[in-house]
Amino acid sequence: MSEVKEVIIVSYRRGSNDQxxxxxxxxxxxxxxxxxHIGAKLIYEDEHGNTYRGKILRPHxxxxxxxxxxxxNLPGQAMGKTAKVxx
Numbered sequence: 001m002s003e004v005k006e007v008i009i010v011s012y013r014r015g016s017n018d019q020x021x022x023x024x025x026x027x028x029x030x031x032x033x034x035x036x037h038i039g040a041k042l043i044y045e046d047e048h049g050n051t052y053r054g055k056i057l058r059p060h061x062x063x064x065x066x067x068x069x070x071x072x073n074l075p076g077q078a079m080g081k082t083a084k085v086x087x
Contacts, residue, residue, distance in 0.1 A: 005037070005085040009044065009078050013067060021073040025065050026056070026083065034059045034066045037085055042068050044083040046075065056085070 005028075013023035026042070028034045034056075042054035054070035 005033075006082045007042070007066075007085055009074065009081055009083055010065065011079055012074075022071065023057075023067055023069050024054075024074055024078075025060060026068050028064045028066060030064050031059065031062045034064060037066070037087065041086045042070070042083045043086065044070075044074060044078055044081070046078065052078070054083075 008027045010025040010027050012019045012021055013025060014020070028037070037056055038058060040056050042056060044052045044054070046052075052070050052072060052074055054068045054074075057067045057069055059065070060067050
């Protein structure tokens with residue numbers, strides 16, 4: 001059976017001069033959840049029925065954030081919405 005968990009898409013990964021629109025921060029409950037789901041698939045569906053698939057790359061800090069990569073890139077309207085994590 002596949003485990004399904006919902007996470008919140010926080011924002012694009014940003015630097016001082018640019019933002020990487022193919023990488024986003026996602027929020028889990030805690031650091032242990034992040035470590036358990038590294039390499040898992042992410043699926044985001046928007047209100048128009050478009051599906052975006054991604055993958056969790058690595059943790060970002062120790063407070064429950066992770067970096068995920070999507071192809072194609074997520075639209076800006078996805079920020080603050082939920083995505084499903086499938087193991």
